Amino acid sequence: MRIFHGFDSLPRFECPAVTVGSFDGVHLGHRAILERLAAEARRDGGESIVLTFEPHPRMALGRAAGMRLLTKLEEKIALLEALGADHVIVIPFDRAFAALSGRKFVEHYLLGKVGARTLVAGYNHRFGHDARDSRSLADTPGLRIVEVDERVVEGDRVSSTVIRRLLDRGERAEAERLLGHPLHAAGTAAILFDPMRTTALRERLAALWEASVRATHTFLTDRDVAELTPCVREAVAAVETLYVAYDGSRPAAFMGTEAGKVELLFVAPEHFGQGIGSRLIGIACERGVNRVDVNEQNPAAVAFYEHMGFEVFERTATDGQGRPFPILKMKSNR
Known part of the structure; x- marks a missing residue:
């Protein structure tokens, strides 16, 4: 897997399928998106690309009071690689980037810089400062959009917020069940x-x-x-x-x-x-x-x-x- 920081000097990707998000925790809901991403890339004989942010958008915008990160960047990248991503693009997130509209982000960066052919998005993902959902971007020329449904495990919704609340209550085992991997395990191997x-x-x-x-x-x-x-x-x-x-x-x-x-x-x-x-x-x-x-x-x-x-x-x-x-x-x- 190759890791890129920012959009400068990106190579020409082969029929890229992309997904975008913070992916904090790389939990079972994220895994469903990544599995679909890999399937879409294989379908077109292309490459799977994950675009993620550093720092977390809420931290960059000063809205992270009391929020704990579930994974550090290096842990997140290790998990993304273990789940089969071909490439990761780490987007330096700041207020200027946050000011982009959803349409501008998709057209200028996903299409213009990455050359995306397919966009795989979670059911509740929003793009840009105007919080555009994937369906509102379905008319983007040259881009096929695939939406992934919410992941529910034995009746429990899976999200980073839900997992953080479990950890705040001291329910580590339950949090790790929804993560699908150990929390902050020492060592280099992603499990x-x-x-x-x-x-x-x-x-x-x-x-x-x-x-x-x-x-x-x-x-x-x-x-x-x-x-x-x-x-x-x-x-x-x-x-x-x-x-x-x-x-x-x-x-x-x-x-x-x-x-x-x-x-x-x-x-x-x-x-x-x-x-x-x-x-x-x-x-x-x-x-x-x-x-x-x-x-x-x-x-x-x-x-x-x-x-x-x-x-x-x-x-x-x-x-x-x-x-x-x-x-x-x-x-x-x-």
């Missing part, structure tokens, strides 16, 4: 809760699993790996909750949990020792996950879970498929 389990993602995670086990599960033969790979694809598709950590747009690690147990946790070899596995386990434990099965023949994994506070409470001579690979059942007492 997404339950991304769309597309065929492409399942294949990428299966490839990550294979690289990881070849580096750590030296007791597995090539035949074992080949036989287990389809099971991993199925597990990724079926596990109750999936977490994926990204390095840019590439998965760096993933974890699957179900019924209080870690069912899958694998880190790409190039990311060993960077703390990503610890972050994932920490997130799981915060959500009541406290059990895991570990191959006894993988001492590094056993040591990792012991370091994270897990203890062995049972041993079996075979794994879940009846193979002669001893399993240590471990439980956290946190």
Whole structure:
């Protein structure tokens, strides 16, 4: 992904599909917009471009008293990249820019500077100082406008304002449920809760699993790996909750949990020792996950879970498929 600051020296984009917004928090409502953006770009064989603001418009206009930002700019960009944006344009937001009309912004910047072919907008997004909605701009020549409906999760509206109110009330877990990722997690990897389990993602995670086990599960033969790979694809598709950590747009690690147990946790070899596995386990434990099965023949994994506070409470001579690979059942007492 390429990042541009301002509109000077932009390249010529290929059939760009664009979206515009503060994207504070990059929450599940934003994710719906970004998924549609990616789909529209693919439809036209083009590129997806996110235009966002720095600082937040409310801060630039002196209307941010008491407002907390959900993500810093670098966190926001990492999440946008993890969600598949091809490019991000960071707009320096000031009073002069705020004075633009919605029509002027669309015609001069989206069309004139970016060359937008498709504009993907949230149902309540407004453009310019005159607060033009996307429907009022539908007559713009050369621009197709796609509106994305409000995102509701289990009956709850998703918005940055709703999430801030939850945090103000101390309801962090509920806020993170609507965000779809941890709040202000330390480290460089962006972690997404339950991304769309597309065929492409399942294949990428299966490839990550294979690289990881070849580096750590030296007791597995090539035949074992080949036989287990389809099971991993199925597990990724079926596990109750999936977490994926990204390095840019590439998965760096993933974890699957179900019924209080870690069912899958694998880190790409190039990311060993960077703390990503610890972050994932920490997130799981915060959500009541406290059990895991570990191959006894993988001492590094056993040591990792012991370091994270897990203890062995049972041993079996075979794994879940009846193979002669001893399993240590471990439980956290946190």
